[in-house]
Amino acid sequence: MKILKRSLVQAIGALRKNKLQTALTMTGMTIGVATVLTMIALGRGAQGAISDQIRSAGMNLIVVTAGNYQAPRERPPDDAIEPSAWHPPRQGWDRSLLRSAVLGDHEQGRLFRIHAEDDPMAVHDHPLASQRLGDSEAGLGAAATLTLSDAAEIRRIPAVQYVSSGVHMNAHIEGPHVADASAIPASPHGVADASGLPASPHGVADASGLPASPHGVRWFTRLHGDDVAQPLIRRAWVFPHGRYFNEREERDSEQVIVLGSVVSEKLFGSANPVGQTVKIWHQPFKVVGVIASGSWILQPEAGDDQFDAIYVPVTTVQRLLNLSKLNDITITTKSTGDVTQVVRSITNLLRQRHRISARMPDDFTVSSQARKALASGGLRPEVAAAVVGNVSGLEKVTLDQLGKTLDRASQTMTALLISIAAVSLLVGGIGIMNVMMLSVTERTREIGILRAVGATATDVLSQFLLEAMGMSLVGGLLGIALGLVTSLVVTQLVHWSIDLSPLAVFVSFAISAAVGIFFGYYPARQAAKALPIESLRFES
Amino acid sequence: MSVVISVRNVSKTYVMGEQSVHALQSVSLDIHRGEFVSVVGPSGSGKSTLMHILGCLDRPGSGTYLLEGQDVSRLSDDEISRVRNRKIGFVFQGFNLLSRTSALENVELPLLYDRETTLTAAERKRGAMEALHTVGLQGRERHHPNQLSGGQQQRVAIARALMTRPAILLADEPTGNLDSQTSIEVMELFQRLNRERNLTIVLITHEHDVAAYGSRIVVFKDGKITSDEVNAKRRVTVKGAV
Numbered sequence: 001m002k003i004l005k006r007s008l009v010q011a012i013g014a015l016r017k018n019k020l021q022t023a024l025t026m027t028g029m030t031i032g033v034a035t036v037l038t039m040i041a042l043g044r045g046a047q048g049a050i051s052d053q054i055r056s057a058g059m060n061l062i063v064v065t066a067g068n069y070q071a072p073r074e075r076p077p078d079d080a081i082e083p084s085a086w087h088p089p090r091q092g093w094d095r096s097l098l099r100s101a102v103l104g105d106h107e108q109g110r111l112f113r114i115h116a117e118d119d120p121m122a123v124h125d126h127p128l129a130s131q132r133l134g135d136s137e138a139g140l141g142a143a144a145t146l147t148l149s150d151a152a153e154i155r156r157i158p159a160v161q162y163v164s165s166g167v168h169m170n171a172h173i174e175g176p177h178v179a180d181a182s183a184i185p186a187s188p189h190g191v192a193d194a195s196g197l198p199a200s201p202h203g204v205a206d207a208s209g210l211p212a213s214p215h216g217v218r219w220f221t222r223l224h225g226d227d228v229a230q231p232l233i234r235r236a237w238v239f240p241h242g243r244y245f246n247e248r249e250e251r252d253s254e255q256v257i258v259l260g261s262v263v264s265e266k267l268f269g270s271a272n273p274v275g276q277t278v279k280i281w282h283q284p285f286k287v288v289g290v291i292a293s294g295s296w297i298l299q300p301e302a303g304d305d306q307f308d309a310i311y312v313p314v315t316t317v318q319r320l321l322n323l324s325k326l327n328d329i330t331i332t333t334k335s336t337g338d339v340t341q342v343v344r345s346i347t348n349l350l351r352q353r354h355r356i357s358a359r360m361p362d363d364f365t366v367s368s369q370a371r372k373a374l375a376s377g378g379l380r381p382e383v384a385a386a387v388v389g390n391v392s393g394l395e396k397v398t399l400d401q402l403g404k405t406l407d408r409a410s411q412t413m414t415a416l417l418i419s420i421a422a423v424s425l426l427v428g429g430i431g432i433m434n435v436m437m438l439s440v441t442e443r444t445r446e447i448g449i450l451r452a453v454g455a456t457a458t459d460v461l462s463q464f465l466l467e468a469m470g471m472s473l474v475g476g477l478l479g480i481a482l483g484l485v486t487s488l489v490v491t492q493l494v495h496w497s498i499d500l501s502p503l504a505v506f507v508s509f510a511i512s513a514a515v516g517i518f519f520g521y522y523p524a525r526q527a528a529k530a531l532p533i534e535s536l537r538f539e540s
Numbered sequence: 541m542s543v544v545i546s547v548r549n550v551s552k553t554y555v556m557g558e559q560s561v562h563a564l565q566s567v568s569l570d571i572h573r574g575e576f577v578s579v580v581g582p583s584g585s586g587k588s589t590l591m592h593i594l595g596c597l598d599r600p601g602s603g604t605y606l607l608e609g610q611d612v613s614r615l616s617d618d619e620i621s622r623v624r625n626r627k628i629g630f631v632f633q634g635f636n637l638l639s640r641t642s643a644l645e646n647v648e649l650p651l652l653y654d655r656e657t658t659l660t661a662a663e664r665k666r667g668a669m670e671a672l673h674t675v676g677l678q679g680r681e682r683h684h685p686n687q688l689s690g691g692q693q694q695r696v697a698i699a700r701a702l703m704t705r706p707a708i709l710l711a712d713e714p715t716g717n718l719d720s721q722t723s724i725e726v727m728e729l730f731q732r733l734n735r736e737r738n739l740t741i742v743l744i745t746h747e748h749d750v751a752a753y754g755s756r757i758v759v760f761k762d763g764k765i766t767s768d769e770v771n772a773k774r775r776v777t778v779k780g781a782v
Binding site: 013446449452453454455456457458459531532533536 | 622637650700
């Protein structure tokens with residue numbers, strides 16, 4: 001211990017004597033380690049971003065929509081994409097006749113081959129909020145076929161990862177009364193942008209002392225009645241405030257709401273809306289969280305489906321609107337390779353549950369197309385367009401292959417980055433060796449003195465190793481600091497994603513220690529094995 | 541008087557290129573506790589080689605060397621390091637102090653490598669202070685070698701040599717870098733330590749007037765002892781005589 005301490009003191013003293021040399025060597029080490037850390041962070045970040053994009057682009061996403069209003073078309077040549085089963089309708093189907101009677105004969109040609117229950121009008125005719133009608137009265141009738149128990153059954157299919165059932169509609173959301181929320185800076189364009197609404201003269205009441213409005217800021221947006229699994233499916237979501245609603249709230253159909261970041265901005269400006277109360281259909285909802293985009297390539301904009309939107313437990317929507325059916329069920333598979341098989345299983349399951357005989361068409365639509373997902377599922381439009389435009393037979397490429405290809409590309413990049421970093425570490429290490437060799441020669445006499453007063457060869461070895469390690473560790477620590485700063489600056493400036501794991505920091509630190517030992521060992525050994533008398537005789 | 545050093549038929553040959561230099565040729569020598577032996581001879585006579593072997597800095601080519609009855613020529617490097625640490629104190633011509641290190645820390649140095657006695661930092665410091673006091677350097681503990689005169693540096697080296705209470709003190713041309721007045725002061729110190737502590741001292745020099753401070757003079761020439769006798773005309777310093 002005392003020898004260690006003395007060695008340290010000596011080591012520091014020796015390093016301080018050759019300040020410039022030490023500084024230059026440590027700079028080499030610092031740059032090496034910083035490069036390693038930054039490269040690992042960038043490489044892993046790129047890998048993570050790519051797989052996140054594949055997932056958020058919906059490569060493993062399947063959407064089951066109620067109703068089947070696809071026009072009959074030729075079966076696509078490739079089996080990877082499962083077309084919804086289509087069967088010619090039975091002649092003399094009474095609903096069909098009724099429908100054609102209502103719509104007129106000229107529609108007959110088009111309707112002729114569509115199942116009566118697939119009427120697109122029926123599917124999308126959701127009850128108006130104020131009407132509070134039940135399914136049948138709202139015209140959903142037998143066409144809205146998906147139920148929560150369908151979703152529960154789908155959840156049991158082996159390769160399925162998450163299932164979320166949804167009801168979607170447009171709704172007006174009303175912020176808290178301005179008088180109640182005087183602390184919240186009202187966004188000036190929050191009212192002006194709500195172009196669908198007559199701008200209320202009382203709409204804006206701010207600190208200037210205008211009379212309090214009976215209404216809060218209103219916004220017309222997309223309402224999603226969703227399942228708790230939704231954030232797991234939409235992996236690119238982050239929560240700047242609060243959280244998503246939880247299972248208990250969904251089970252008890254509580255009136256809780258999660259705001260998209262655009263809605264939150266319109267209603268509350270930059271303030272934290274969590275805990276505030278908003279109104280939909282004149283019903284109070286408690287805000288529990290705000291959703292924003294966690295991906296730099298997907299920026300929230302007014303009018304988009306994810307962030308200019310509000311999320312309420314599907315059970316709450318069903319209770320308030322007296323609904324029992326769903327618009328759609330969203331499913332993710334555990335791996336992109338399972339999509340085709342899971343689509344098949346879902347189709348079979350639902351046909352069986354809905355008691356659809358072999359000759360009848362599906363009363364639902366299962367979609368999982370890569371093209372559709374790429375075009376709408378989270379990639380920037382120009383990126384999606386480029387991919388779709390350049391890959392002519394996109395449908396022929398299995399999702400599995402696409403994912404693997406992208407993954408391999410990013411692995412290659414990581415390997416490249418790490419080899420660059422390794423070279424810079426090697427250079428840093430040789431620098432340390434050089435300084436240590438010089439130091440050993442310069443201090444031969446000192447080594448002789450230490451040996452004369454009783455230092456063993458091991459003592460000398462450990463002191464010089466300690467010096468080399470000290471240099472590389474200090475250099476390494478500075479490198480870690482530099483690497484962290486560089487990585488953060490890089491993300492800030494060019495918006496590359498990084499992944500700064502503690503593991504990467506630890507690895508960089510371990511590498512710098514290892515370089516110190518590896519390149520310090522030879523000079524230290526030279527110092528230790530010299531005969532004491534030769535060291536003492538040495539004239540510098 | 542017990543025998544501290546017993547050298548029997550020790551030879552040492554250095555090979556330099558194609559020439560072999562017989563630095564020591566079958567030298568035998570006994571030194572007893574409390575002796576102050578001066579080894580004199582011209583340069584190249586083998587006296588420095590003898591000192592290196594006595595100080596366990598080098599191994600004899602042949603023959604045996606018993607230090608306090610222990611055959612040190614057969615010890616491992618670690619064991620020899622321990623012997624140097626515990627039993628031998630060195631004083632060199634060039635002082636050989638660690639620069640960038642205070643006088644006090646230089647004196648403490650041997651204790652740091654002493655694996656047998658576990659002293660606390662405070663105890664080590666107290667011991668070093670005492671040693672510096674003995675050599676008359678109280679108040680200079682914090683000075684670095686380059687802030688001390690040659691004589692003072694040599695006293696620091698002597699204090700360091702005393703730290704582990706060695707069996708012998710080996711001084712290799714201790715006055716070689718000092719002026720005559722300072723040389724006298726250093727020799728005074730040696731005589732005092734020899735007398736007061738019964739410290740065995742082996743002094744190596746090529747100056748006969750320095751050798752005259754010893755109680756016994758061994759003369760070397762061409763790797764052999766040519767004369768070994770008690771110093772009848774011993775020089776005694778004023779203080780040393782008291």
